[in-house]
Amino acid sequence: MTVAGERRRKKQANDAPAHTRSPDPAALLAWYDRHRRVLPWRAPPSTRADPYRVWLSEIMLQQTTVRAVAPYYLAFLQRFPTVERLATAPLDDVLKAWAGLGYYARARNLHACARAVVERHGGRFPDSEDALRALPGIGAYTAAAIAAIAFDRQASPVDGNIERVIARLYAVETPLPAAKPEIRRLAEALRRGRRPGDFAQAMMDLGATICTPKQPACILCPWADACAARRRGDPELFPRKTPKQEGRLRRGAAFVVVRADGFVLVRSRPENGLLGGMTEVPGTAWSHDFDPEIALEEAERIVPLPLEARGRKTRWRRIPGIVAHTFTHFPLELIVYTAGVAAGMPPPDGMRWLSVAEIGGEAFPNLMRKVLAHADTALATAGRLRRGIAVAHVRGTE
Numbered sequence: 001m002t003v004a005g006e007r008r009r010k011k012q013a014n015d016a017p018a019h020t021r022s023p024d025p026a027a028l029l030a031w032y033d034r035h036r037r038v039l040p041w042r043a044p045p046s047t048r049a050d051p052y053r054v055w056l057s058e059i060m061l062q063q064t065t066v067r068a069v070a071p072y073y074l075a076f077l078q079r080f081p082t083v084e085r086l087a088t089a090p091l092d093d094v095l096k097a098w099a100g101l102g103y104y105a106r107a108r109n110l111h112a113c114a115r116a117v118v119e120r121h122g123g124r125f126p127d128s129e130d131a132l133r134a135l136p137g138i139g140a141y142t143a144a145a146i147a148a149i150a151f152d153r154q155a156s157p158v159d160g161n162i163e164r165v166i167a168r169l170y171a172v173e174t175p176l177p178a179a180k181p182e183i184r185r186l187a188e189a190l191r192r193g194r195r196p197g198d199f200a201q202a203m204m205d206l207g208a209t210i211c212t213p214k215q216p217a218c219i220l221c222p223w224a225d226a227c228a229a230r231r232r233g234d235p236e237l238f239p240r241k242t243p244k245q246e247g248r249l250r251r252g253a254a255f256v257v258v259r260a261d262g263f264v265l266v267r268s269r270p271e272n273g274l275l276g277g278m279t280e281v282p283g284t285a286w287s288h289d290f291d292p293e294i295a296l297e298e299a300e301r302i303v304p305l306p307l308e309a310r311g312r313k314t315r316w317r318r319i320p321g322i323v324a325h326t327f328t329h330f331p332l333e334l335i336v337y338t339a340g341v342a343a344g345m346p347p348p349d350g351m352r353w354l355s356v357a358e359i360g361g362e363a364f365p366n367l368m369r370k371v372l373a374h375a376d377t378a379l380a381t382a383g384r385l386r387r388g389i390a391v392a393h394v395r396g397t398e
């Protein structure tokens with residue numbers, strides 16, 4: 001379309017009577033019937049979705065993309081095909097199957113929720129938003145998504161994709177997150193009557209495939225004529241956002257201790273808090289004012305083991321470079337020290353030895369896989385340990 005033609009189109013749209021500009025739910029459903037995405041957890045048209053699969057996919061999709069989740073979802077489902085199987089599995093098995101998806105609190109909640117569904121509801125997910133919200137790890141969005149998709153309840157899940165669609169449709173000027181209640185009201189008013197499960201999924205698909213954050217494909221949008229942001233010509237400016245404040249950088253040190261018979265010293269993080277319950281190599285606290293000068297003193301306090309000198313001046317060896325990682329709320333930089341101890345040495349209190357062969361299956365967060373990969377290169381070069389620690393397929397963000 002020429003520039004003049006596009007101007008004419010915008011003027012006509014602006015001049016159109018208000019009632020012609022309301023987004024029509026039927027138009028969205030018709031578009032969905034033609035263009036719905038095929039997803040591993042999605043039921044075929046006209047069939048009811050399995051609540052267990054809907055719930056599992058929604059928990060996995062929190063903070064993670066469809067493309068990243070799909071292979072994990074299929075492998076997880078193969079391992080835990082029913083909510084009963086998941087409920088009776090040891091937590092450690094669940095954490096291992098989850099490793100790589102990040103945000104491990106979700107995996108612990110997933111397990112707790114499966115147990116609650118079995119214990120409180122006889123293995124059947126409840127079908128109302130209120131009852132779903134009473135389960136561990138299920139918030140307002142997930143409850144609405146399960147109620148709508150699995151039970152065809154009149155519920156309006158509003159995630160980031162749907163927020164974007166609504167903010168653009170109505171050119172909502174209030175910035176996020178303050179705009180959330182207004183966007184929710186608009187989303188609820190838009191959902192009317194038939195096929196609430198399909199409507200919710202159609203909104204998700206529209207946000208994911210057409211109304212994308214950058215360069216939305218408005219020309220293909222079933223609501224193009226009703227969209228206020230499109231009429232204005234600046235859909236990418238919506239939703240408005242309050243500028244984010246970057247988290248402050250934290251620093252610390254990690255200590256990779258290798259036993260001569262092929263074991264690495266590890267411990268479990270406290271159950272509550274960041275990366276709760278996950279495995280890590282010992283290290284200092286992470287702080288804004290970490291002093292690298294005292295890292296070795298800390299190493300001796302945290303790892304009270306007789307180290308092997310092997311003719312070196314110092315028993316701890318700093319690996320050049322740093323390991324950088326970004327958590328949701330702050331960036332982190334770790335320096336890494338390595339040391340060796342004699343074969344058969346017992347671990348210090350609260351720690352354990354993990355054989356190199358078991359590293360791949362251990363519930364390490366991605367940060368620790370980066371630390372081990374960083375240490376692996378130097379250790380292998382020094383001939384201290386056969387290569388194998390570098391198992392880090394770094395995925396996710398936590």
Ligand code: SF4
Nearest residue numbers: 211218221224227235
């Ligand atoms: S017309 Fe464009 S901006 Fe508006 S809802 Fe559709 S894709 Fe999004």
